[in-house]
Amino acid sequence: MKEHCGVIGVYSLNGKPVGERIVKGLEALQHRGQESWGIAVNGEPILKGMGLISKGAEDNARQILTLKGNHGIGHVRYSTRGATTIGNAHPIDIQDGHFAIAQNGTIANTEDIEPLVSKEFKLQGTTTDTKLAGLRLLQHYRGTKNWTEAFKLLSKELSGSYSFVILTANGEVLGARDEAGYRPLCIGYDEVSNTYILASESCALQAMQADLVRDVDPGELVRLSKDGIESTRFAQAPRHYHCPFEYTYFAHPSSKIDNQYVYEARKELGRILAKKYPFKADVVVPVPDSARPAALGYSEVSGIPMEEGLMKDRYRRKGSLRSFIEPTHESREEIVRRIVVIKPVVEGRNIIVIDDSIVRGTSSRSIVRSLKEAGAKKIYMVVTFPPIRHPCYMGIDFPTREELVAARVGDDHLSISEINTRVAKEIGVDEFGYNDIQGLSKGTGLKENEMCYACVTGVYLGLKKDPVLRTREEMKA
Ligand code: SF4
Structure with a gap:
């Protein structure tokens, strides 16, 4: 089971209720998960719902306003393994109130953890890796009576990625980030209300009127009490x-992760692509929304004006949502259909389309078709992320190779320029250009030896053991 989600933990030292504040933080993390939401505050039952947190907050306003607890955790979910059900929404209660846990990340070796916990606990109906990790953590905590010691033992057993927030029965909020640092987690503080906050991204701190203190270090446990x-x-x-996928697509452009602003990283990636692929065209067009800063960077270096030739139709149902993190092919397609072409920008012109990444290729094909129908002449496309040719077991939903367009076009020995030519043909553009690992490292500011790129190379060095290949059906069961 893997989750790529947004998490929040809040502790108000002056005793103020935190329910509303958690909602604000979750709203700011909505881009990390659109399927379900959940809030757990001390002394109250866990509150959960399907869909967007803004709708959930509206429907449950009375309950949220009456939450009295001064500390708690929250979660928005994007499932990459396990069904989209209320039962799988976080936070997850561990053994009737021992603690509530929420996760951003993936436990890649659930097959090792399951036998360890099933000796003691009934696992019927359990489909989340978070629950397995939570039960195992409980076993270690019972043995050690110390959270750090319990995490020491747990981290040796878990292979994968996790940024956990935990609400304990003893009046604490915990935040833990795996030692590889796959997923972000940061600490914020609001001096006015003397409140500490843990959040997946700093954009949530901004929304909660708190300042970014620092990132949680990989392998660090933070305890708020x-x-x-x-x-x-x-x-x-x-x-x-x-x-690096956090920088190119997932995170909010206003966030600062591991000392790098996401917006700046995206713009720099666009500059790098302009030097690598100096296509001659009339206009640079970003695929909304995440590729906008990259298009600005490309335009800055190439001198070709950037224009909004593609726009999300925000007034239609689902028009403002993100397609990639939708759970089904149908819902992803529905969102792509909501991208409208601005005809006067593209008609009779040569266009450079910029996107953050290409996963399945279906969205790109559909966008290219619409651009042609609107009268575009030559269409070039560049993407800020290198060819994704292997599944991710660390929290991003591209689980099987046969879904990935860059893998479908040929074997692992293809050079980037060969992949470019074949992908261009697949999606119907005149020329195509992927970024490479060096360009990705330069643009994101992550050193090559501090960055994961297993989905590009198929080498999972950051995992403690080789991942078990699963079908999409198994992942979503
Ligand atoms: S495999 Fe790719 S998407 Fe997954 S953590 Fe590594 S870089 Fe990110």
């Missing part, structure tokens, strides 16, 4: 594996 904030280290890795 009535005594304030404490930090301990539970694991150390020889190197980190930060996910």
Whole structure:
């Protein structure tokens, strides 16, 4: 089971209720998950719902306003394994209130954890890796009576990615980031209300009127309690594996992750692509929304004006949602159909389309078709992420090779220029250009030896064991 989601943890030291504040934070993390939401505050039952948090907050306003607890956690979900059901929404209760846990990430070796917990707990109906990890953590905590020691033991057993937030029965909020640092997690503080916050991204801190203090270090456990904030280290890795997909697509452009602004990274990636692929055209057009800064960067270097030739139709149902993180092919397609072409921008002109990544290729094909129908002459396309040719087991939903267009076009020995030519043909553009690992590293500011690129190479060095290949049906069961 893997989850690529948004998490929040809040502790108000002056005793103020935190329910509304968690909602604000989750709204700011909506881009990380659109399927379900959940809030757990001390002294109250866990509140969960399907769909967007803004709708959930509206429908449950009375309940949220009456939440009295001064500390709690929250979650928005994007499932990459496990069904989209209310039962799988986080936070997940572990053994009737021992603690509530929410995760961003993927546990890639659930087959190792399941036998360890099934000896003690009934696992009927369990489909999330978070629940398995939570039950295993409980076993270690019972044995050690110490969270850091429990995490030390757990981290040795887990292979994969996790940024956990936990609400304990003892009046604490915990935040833990795996030692490879795949997924982001940061600490914020609001001086006015003396409140500490843990959040997947700093954009949530902004929405919660808090300042970014720092990132949670890989392998660090942060404990928020009535005594304030404490930090301990539970694991150390020889190197980190930060996910560059966070910078190119997933994270909010206003966020700062591991000391790098996402917006700046995207713009720089566009500049790099302009030097690598200096196509001659009349206009640069970003695929909305995440490729906009990259298009600005490309335009800046090439001198070709950027225009909004493609726009999301925000007034129609689902028009403003993100297609990639939708759970089904049908819902992804529905969102792509909501991208409208602005005819006067493209008609009779040569166009450079910029996108953040190409996964299945279906969205790109559909966009190219619409551009041609609107009268575009030559169409070039560049993407900021290198060819995605292998599944991700660390929290992003491209689970099987046969779904990936860059894998479908040929074997692992193809050069980038050969892949470019074949993908151009697949999606129907005149010329095509992928970024490479070096360009990705330069643009994101992540050193090559601090960055994961397993989905490009198929080498999963950051995992403790080789991942078990599963079909899409198995992942979503
Ligand atoms: S495999 Fe790709 S998407 Fe997954 S964590 Fe690594 S870089 Fe990110």
